[in-house]
Amino acid sequence: MAEAPTSEQIEKVITESLVTFGADPDAISRDAALEELDVDSLDLAELSQVIEEQFGVELSASDVAEIKTVGDAIDLVAERAK
Amino acid sequence: MTDVVVTGVGAVSPLGVGAAKLHERWVAGVCGIVDGEGRCSEFEPTEHFSVKEARRADRFTQLVLVATREALADAGWEDELPYPAEEVGTIIGTGIGGIGTIESNDRMLIEHGPKRVSPLAVPLMMGNAGAAAVSMHHGLKGPSYGVVSACAAGTHAIGSAMRAIQAGDATAIVAGGTEAALTELSRAAFVAVEALSEIGISRPFDGRRDGFVMGEGAAALVLENGETARARGARILAILRGYGATSDAFHITAPPANGEGAARAIIRALADAGVSPDELVYVNAHGTSTPINDAAETSALKTALGDAAKRIPISSTKSAIGHLLGAAGAVEAVATILALRARVIPPTLGLEQQDPELDLDYVPLVARALDVNGDRLLAISNSFGFGGHNAVLCLEAT
Numbered sequence: 191m192a193e194a195p196t197s198e199q200i201e202k203v204i205t206e207s208l209v210t211f212g213a214d215p216d217a218i219s220r221d222a223a224l225e226e227l228d229v230d231s232l233d234l235a236e237l238s239q240v241i242e243e244q245f246g247v248e249l250s251a252s253d254v255a256e257i258k259t260v261g262d263a264i265d266l267v268a269e270r271a272k
Numbered sequence: 273m274t275d276v277v278v279t280g281v282g283a284v285s286p287l288g289v290g291a292a293k294l295h296e297r298w299v300a301g302v303c304g305i306v307d308g309e310g311r312c313s314e315f316e317p318t319e320h321f322s323v324k325e326a327r328r329a330d331r332f333t334q335l336v337l338v339a340t341r342e343a344l345a346d347a348g349w350e351d352e353l354p355y356p357a358e359e360v361g362t363i364i365g366t367g368i369g370g371i372g373t374i375e376s377n378d379r380m381l382i383e384h385g386p387k388r389v390s391p392l393a394v395p396l397m398m399g400n401a402g403a404a405a406v407s408m409h410h411g412l413k414g415p416s417y418g419v420v421s422a423c424a425a426g427t428h429a430i431g432s433a434m435r436a437i438q439a440g441d442a443t444a445i446v447a448g449g450t451e452a453a454l455t456e457l458s459r460a461a462f463v464a465v466e467a468l469s470e471i472g473i474s475r476p477f478d479g480r481r482d483g484f485v486m487g488e489g490a491a492a493l494v495l496e497n498g499e500t501a502r503a504r505g506a507r508i509l510a511i512l513r514g515y516g517a518t519s520d521a522f523h524i525t526a527p528p529a530n531g532e533g534a535a536r537a538i539i540r541a542l543a544d545a546g547v548s549p550d551e552l553v554y555v556n557a558h559g560t561s562t563p564i565n566d567a568a569e570t571s572a573l574k575t576a577l578g579d580a581a582k583r584i585p586i587s588s589t590k591s592a593i594g595h596l597l598g599a600a601g602a603v604e605a606v607a608t609i610l611a612l613r614a615r616v617i618p619p620t621l622g623l624e625q626q627d628p629e630l631d632l633d634y635v636p637l638v639a640r641a642l643d644v645n646g647d648r649l650l651a652i653s654n655s656f657g658f659g660g661h662n663a664v665l666c667l668e669a670t
Contacts (some may be wrong), residue, residue, distance in 0.1 A: 234393050
């Protein structure tokens with residue numbers, strides 16, 4: 191596989207996905223809680239697909255259940271993509 | 273047993289967004305069919321939904337959500353339900369459901385493999401998605417489900433809701449039908465079964481009719497227990513007097529030539545209403561513009577209505593908007609109610625050369641004033657679906 195993605199690359203993909211799902215772009219930050227962005231389990235299932243497709247990282251349902259903030263998602267993908 | 277009343281209506285159709293546009297434009301002789309299809313070209317999802325709402329709903333669900341919003345506002349329910357939420361149900365018919373979602377996900381499956389099929393595929397394509405969305409958007413916590421009976425689904429949904437209210441399962445129900453099947457697969461499939469007009473013209477009861485024209489759209493009606501509606505001083509648009517439903521048990525896509533199943537449905541609806549054929553002032557026909565339907569329906573009307581069949585004006589909404597499949601019955605019920613209330617008989621458009629074999633009054637081309645002379649504003653609305661499903665409503669406008 192190619193080089194591990196940078197945190198910035200991961201953040202860009204996740205942010206773009208959340209905007210596609212309908213989250214307010216101005217409200218998205220590392221500290222933003224997914225619940226406050228109105229991101230639900232179906233959005234997270236879609237996000238998992240995008241992450242696998244972009245970075246080759248497969249997230250399990252229990253992985254996803256641990257994600258509470260945008261930063262959690264970025265860090266988890268960065269860790270797994272190493 | 274209580275009667276069931278209509279206190280709000282809404283529609284999205286090829287004639288525009290809103291029940292009034294459906295009514296006014298049809299009566300004016302406007303045809304919403306363009307290039308052989310009845311598309312809701314004035315419906316723009318971004319005008320009605322947030323990004324999230326829009327992507328969480330197949331077009332068939334979006335259409336009925338907009339129709340429902342209008343119907344609830346029409347009933348004066350936009351801010352607050354007049355009944356406990358647990359007493360308000362949702363029954364929405366569809367012929368096919370989210371076929372656009374099925375097709376786009378099937379393309380992903382074929383082109384990119386199973387891992388690219390969307391987590392939203394199931395919630396968007398399921399035939400009950402319309403009912404689920406209406407109940408969630410408006411917090412309606414009574415019984416909710418979809419009705420699937422092809423081109424009769426909209427009428428079955430209204431009839432089922434009427435029965436549920438009469439049985440005490442709910443005090444009020446948002447009932448309707450919706451369809452958004454102007455897609456490559458369904459178009460090809462209806463062509464394959466030789467149901468569609470090759471020339472793309474909907475002209476029911478005309479000797480040159482050669483099939484139906486596909487359309488899309490939705491309608492919703494707020495139905496209430498008549499006693500509670502009157503007790504709260506509701507404005508009543510119409511009363512659902514009777515409902516009849518039967519099956520042909522004959523052929524998967526064709527009615528028997530004599531339309532006996534359809535005739536029994538009409539007879540049952542009138543008996544349920546306690547109305548004699550002589551009292552009817554209008555028949556909203558199924559009138560698909562297929563050679564076989566219009567002939568079988570004419571036979572059915574003669575069987576069920578006897579001598580009165582010759583006198584009662586009959587017209588087909590499908591001449592103005594095409595065939596909305598599972599939405600048709602609901603849209604046509606709304607169109608019927610608004611026409612009766614306006615004391616007008618809308619026309620059968622495109623009917624220039626009446627089939628000499630079909631000898632009833634199909635109100636060709638031009639609307640007609642309805643001179644009731646104090647008579648009751650009673651009509652029936654017919655719907656018949658592939659599979660031999662027949663459903664008929666008897667409505668009385670106020």
